[in-house]
Amino acid sequence: MASSSRFLSRLATFLLLFLGSLSTWADQGRELFEDRCASCHSIGGGDGSGPDLQGATTRRPAEWLLRIILEPDKLSADKDPVQGKLVTQFGYEMPSQDLAQAEAQAILAYLGSATGAGAGAKAGSDSEAMETMASPELIAAGRAFFTGSRALSKGGAPCLSCHAFAALGSAGGHVSVADLGQSYQRMGDRGMKGALATLSFPTMKGIFADRPLSEEEISALLAIFKDSVADKDSVAGISPSLVFPLAGGGVFALLLLVLAIIKRRIS
Numbered sequence: 001m002a003s004s005s006r007f008l009s010r011l012a013t014f015l016l017l018f019l020g021s022l023s024t025w026a027d028q029g030r031e032l033f034e035d036r037c038a039s040c041h042s043i044g045g046g047d048g049s050g051p052d053l054q055g056a057t058t059r060r061p062a063e064w065l066l067r068i069i070l071e072p073d074k075l076s077a078d079k080d081p082v083q084g085k086l087v088t089q090f091g092y093e094m095p096s097q098d099l100a101q102a103e104a105q106a107i108l109a110y111l112g113s114a115t116g117a118g119a120g121a122k123a124g125s126d127s128e129a130m131e132t133m134a135s136p137e138l139i140a141a142g143r144a145f146f147t148g149s150r151a152l153s154k155g156g157a158p159c160l161s162c163h164a165f166a167a168l169g170s171a172g173g174h175v176s177v178a179d180l181g182q183s184y185q186r187m188g189d190r191g192m193k194g195a196l197a198t199l200s201f202p203t204m205k206g207i208f209a210d211r212p213l214s215e216e217e218i219s220a221l222l223a224i225f226k227d228s229v230a231d232k233d234s235v236a237g238i239s240p241s242l243v244f245p246l247a248g249g250g251v252f253a254l255l256l257l258v259l260a261i262i263k264r265r266i267s
Contacts, residue, residue: 028103029110036097037107039194043114049191050090057112065111069104072096091186095205134223134230142224145217154211159221162204167228184225192225193218 033041040050056065060082067075068083072094075083087093099107144150146165148158159165164179184192196218199208213221 026106026110026113029106029108030114032099032103032107033110036099039198040094040191043111047090047191048188049195050094051086053111054114057108062108065108066101066104068094069097069099069107070101091183134226138220138223139227141216142220142222142227145220146224152211152217153214154208156208156211156213165224165228167224181225181228184222185229189222189226193222196221 037050037053040048041053042048044052044054046052064080064082072083073096076087076093083093141150145152146159148160152158159180165181166179167181183195196213199205199212
């Protein structure tokens with residue numbers, strides 16, 4: 001009996017230590033997730049510039065999840081069909097985060113332990129808070145930052161040096177084929193803000209490693225992207241609210257012209 005009691009006591013101690021280590025591991029994963037992943041991904045808050053990761057550990061094998069975290073480029077090179085669908089859906093391959101295997105496993109432990117309720121609610125409230133008001137002043141600042149007529153505060157290269165933006169009539173520097181107006185339409189306010197905050201894409205990582213964009217710069221750039229989407233709802237650059245008044249004015253002018261011609265012929 002005494003040996004049995006000692007065994008049970010040791011087993012209970014081992015289980016407590018094991019559960020405690022899992023909790024610590026999940027906490028480390030949460031910190032890593034918030035630092036490296038949350039700008040593009042939510043847990044229950046919907047897709048951003050990357051997919052919503054709620055339930056990811058039940059939908060995909062752990063080995064596959066580790067690969068997409070640690071070596072997304074190799075997964076693409078192997079023509080993985082799931083990776084291919086994600087690249088098609090979101091428009092780009094997930095950038096490598098230069099994580100160690102233990103760090104990636106900690107993130108998976110956090111994803112497996114997260115219920116998604118709190119994370120989803122946070123993502124939703126962040127999304128509302130991120131909604132950018134495209135004021136004329138902010139749009140003007142965004143154009144200046146994009147083209148480089150106003151320097152970025154940390155000395156990073158202007159967007160125009162790499163990216164096209166059809167709304168500004170810019171073909172870009174041809175380093176990237178991505179038109180940022182189209183990227184914004186796909187990602188939305190929250191997703192694009194996350195992308196601008198991290199700039200963790202392969203080409204940009206080296207350029208902006210020590211030159212992150214400020215909140216003001218991000219907001220200004222978001223404003224021009226948002227404004228470009230609003231412009232698509234216009235007719236030849238005319239606001240939808242002006243289409244019918246202008247059309248009515250055109251019809252009225254045409255009637256006056258017809259009446260003038262008829263009057264001249266009668267007289």
